[in-house]
Amino acid sequence: MSAETAVGQVGAYAAAAHDVFPAYAAAPAAARAGLLESIAAGMESRSEALVEIAAAETHLPPQRLAGEVVRTAYQLRAFAHLVRSGRHLRAVVEHTDPDYPVGGPAPDLRSMNRPVGPVAVFAASNFPFAFSVAGGDTASALAVGCPIIVKAHPGHPRLSEATAEIVCEAVRSHGFAPAVFSMVHGEQAGIRLLQHPAIRAAAFTGSTIGGRALFDVAARRPDPIPFFGEQGSLNPVFVTAEAAHARVDDLATAFVASYTLGNGQLCTKPGLVFVPLGSGFAERAAAGVDGVGPARLLNERIRSGYDAVGETFTEVAGIDVLRPGRADLEEVRPALFRTSMQTFLAHSDALAEERFGPSALVVEYDDPSDLLRAARAVGGTLTATVQASSSTDRGIRELVEELALHAGRLVYNGWPTGVIVSPAMVHGGPYPATTSSGFTSVGARAVERFLRPVAYQGFPDDMLPDALSECRAGDVPREVDLGRLLR
Amino acid sequence: MSAETAVGQVGAYAAAAHDVFPAYAAAPAAARAGLLESIAAGMESRSEALVEIAAAETHLPPQRLAGEVVRTAYQLRAFAHLVRSGRHLRAVVEHTDPDYPVGGPAPDLRSMNRPVGPVAVFAASNFPFAFSVAGGDTASALAVGCPIIVKAHPGHPRLSEATAEIVCEAVRSHGFAPAVFSMVHGEQAGIRLLQHPAIRAAAFTGSTIGGRALFDVAARRPDPIPFFGEQGSLNPVFVTAEAAHARVDDLATAFVASYTLGNGQLCTKPGLVFVPLGSGFAERAAAGVDGVGPARLLNERIRSGYDAVGETFTEVAGIDVLRPGRADLEEVRPALFRTSMQTFLAHSDALAEERFGPSALVVEYDDPSDLLRAARAVGGTLTATVQASSSTDRGIRELVEELALHAGRLVYNGWPTGVIVSPAMVHGGPYPATTSSGFTSVGARAVERFLRPVAYQGFPDDMLPDALSECRAGDVPREVDLGRLLR
Secondary structure, eight states: OOSOOOHHHHHHHHHHHHHHHHHHHHSOHHHHHHHHHHHHHHHHHTHHHHHHHHHHHHOOOHHHHHHHHHHHHHHHHHHHHHHHHTGGGOEEEEOOBTTOSSSSOBOOEEEEEEEOSOEEEEOOSSOTTTTSTTSHHHHHHHHHTOOEEEEOOTTOHHHHHHHHHHHHHHHHHTTOOGGGEEEEOSHHHHHHHHHOTTOOEEEEESOHHHHHHHHHHHHTSSSOOOEEEEOOOOOOEEEOHHHHHHHHHHHHHHHHHHHHGGGGOSTTOOOEEEEETTSSHHHHHHHHHTTSOOEEOSOHHHHHHHHHHHHHHHHSTTOEEEEEOOOSTTEEOOEEEEEEHHHHHHTHHHHSSOOOSSEEEEEEESOTTHHHHHHHHHOSEEEEEEEOSSTTSTTHHHHHHHHHTTEEEEEESSOSOSOOOSTTOOOOOSTTSBSOTTOOSSSGGGGGGGEEEEEEESOOGGGSOGGGSTTTOTTOOEEESOGGGGO | OOSOOOHHHHHHHHHHHHHHHHHHHHSOHHHHHHHHHHHHHHHHHTHHHHHHHHHHHHOOOHHHHHHHHHHHHHHHHHHHHHHHHTGGGOEEEEOOBTTOSSSSOBOOEEEEEEEOSOEEEEOOSSOTTTTSTTSHHHHHHHHHTOOEEEEOOTTOHHHHHHHHHHHHHHHHHTTOOGGGEEEEOSHHHHHHHHHOTTOOEEEEESOHHHHHHHHHHHHTSSSOOOEEEEOOOOOOEEEOHHHHHHHHHHHHHHHHHHHHGGGGOSTTOOOEEEEETTSSHHHHHHHHHTTSOOEEOSOHHHHHHHHHHHHHHHHSTTOEEEEEOOOSTTEEOOEEEEEEHHHHHHTHHHHSSOOOSSEEEEEEESOTTHHHHHHHHHOSEEEEEEEOSSTTSTTHHHHHHHHHTTEEEEEESSOSOSOOOSTTOOOOOSTTSBSOTTOOSSSGGGGGGGEEEEEEESOOGGGSOGGGSTTTOTTOOEEESOGGGGO
């Protein structure tokens, strides 16, 4: 079932998605919202069976997977609510303006977001529900009217098929054309999909290497398409001297819990923590690691990457191996390393790369002003965390300002793992965390990846889309005649 | 003064822009708005002198250029108003949510747009004010807190310098660092600029060939940056049989006025018009062309492109030369060609390319249902226009729906030339009209090209940016606690 999809089949899916796009885009928002809610209900009702397949394929604990189903369903419903509200349309109405001061009266002009067309979704390995077949990318594209074709992740093919069945069933039961949702398997199929003229945008969650390769494919098309890649991230944590002084035990314990969560296989895993020299953080964290049992990683590729982490680190002089992260056979234990700020800054190119799996590097600093240089050396990241005692901690404001240049989300006295589904969420950040800092792949604004603005000038009301009409817009929020406030 | 800028100098400008970025971004919105207003006032007060230089360098009529100064000043003030309002920040506040249903309470989470960093602006030839040194790209980047470096267009170097002086003076008089605005000359300088690590985004207005070459440079960086290219566009016009029947004389006259406006050198020039066979439109338009005097084109490159149009067309059998567009010496007359729908569809690859300058192709159709195929053959375009008698004209609704897939702006019974500066404006569209259909380069949303969302999780109020604070947000519009409405 999960054999590589033939090139011809990929093309057939894409062409069919192209054909059904106008009708799907034109369906009432409530119908698309209903589709998302049916997918959510389908996932929930088969949660037990899905979790069983997922656990076997990904080696993630059933409890965590069950929680991920809850989150995935919540996310589908959140996008359903959003499109029902019409907020994502960003409808703007400017009536004829007789006093427009540039070259005579301005015509009636209205604009709104419309779906871009068929979207390719590249599923992730580490969230087999939330960032996979019926995950956030799928939900946001389907919500706004884009048919999608998922490129399944090879790490959970059976789960992908089982999830796809639920989606297809929902598509059918709502009377939409089957081509609104398709799925392909295999790396070459994914590349062909991305090159197909019918595909108008793509979303990806995975590694920097994989993301960049696909980004390049999208950019080199005769007609380039936007490729929204959510890639690798170091998610640095900065502990102030004041915070370490007040609660080093708690911080070390919580840090270990965060970087080993999901066996260190989260996009937001904090792989790097900067702590004051002599605070005892590293020793306490190492002791905490001993309390974490061994666990199996998602797949062989991740396993071999994890095994190589120690080598990368021991090649750099001045890195202590606090815990080597070895285990027997298939399972691994968390690894922990320590170095000085000096060594980190001297070797930041090698040390500031994402390392998937339960490993982390503790960097001990003497001078808090080095933290600014460290933040710059880390560069683009999904999240950056500060652990402080208060907003008067030495250098904390400058540090947060610097981090705001490099991260999509700043966390204060919390931990970056755990990405809330919320209108305020930003799951994005400067390269290499993503392929462009302008988007988020979680939260309400995730739908904007798949929308484009279109303006209507001088149209009779009965030819306008409902959201732009004088009499059919209903509750859709609109900005009206703000342009003339400029004078 | 306009010698090619040395590579070292380009690097120095970019590095300086990087250094001043945080302070400029942190300046109060009112200070940046004041800067824009000073630039606007500076342009207006020196309008006469600027227009004189521009007329000499571009051969555009002084009256048109004076109007462009008015529009440019209006545009600067519109962006000033926008950033004063704080609407562009899209501030979202989600308070701590004890009932968040996925894995326990949700932390306080807030997000807003922040400037991306230094921006490269590639100026256009055809709007030496509105899309050049102090044009819309400059205004939108400076408005939101991005220092900019303009790559001047070689077609108007003296005007570029004179405009840059006004901008620099305003930057100085408002106490901003000089590196907030710099300018470079030369093709290689532009490429180096685009490759410089400090540059975080770029905007361009020009040809498809030039835009695509620069897009590729931006995409091939070690860290790709978004390149917002506004490129070539055919801006097709579709005349229904009913409209032609009712007012063919007026339509032919207005079409000629639109495609010859600015000597046919507007991004929104309608280069293609579909009219019913036997309507007499082509003959009337040809007669109209005879009333348009000869005029000089912007530069030699555009001139030679224009001279080649006739050859391209006469190579395709079945194209009538209604008016050859020849003139004496430096000036050209408008050219007009005619063909059948059959010929157009058979040769659409060659015929559906932008042709700069005052030329247009009249395509005569017999069967209105062919208009859908024609719309698809034209593909991505900034604008698409329908001339109809009413919303019951045969096939008009299907045609508009099809055109909405390909155009950034749809015009009904108007003409595409004349781009209103309005919150509702969309000046963008699918490739090749732009490098991505998701943006507009005119209107309020143009600033979004230079913004990125950033979230703040769990921060004490006194460390939040003003727009996200409970007590310092002032009048900034915010969405508050919409997330919990989802349940």
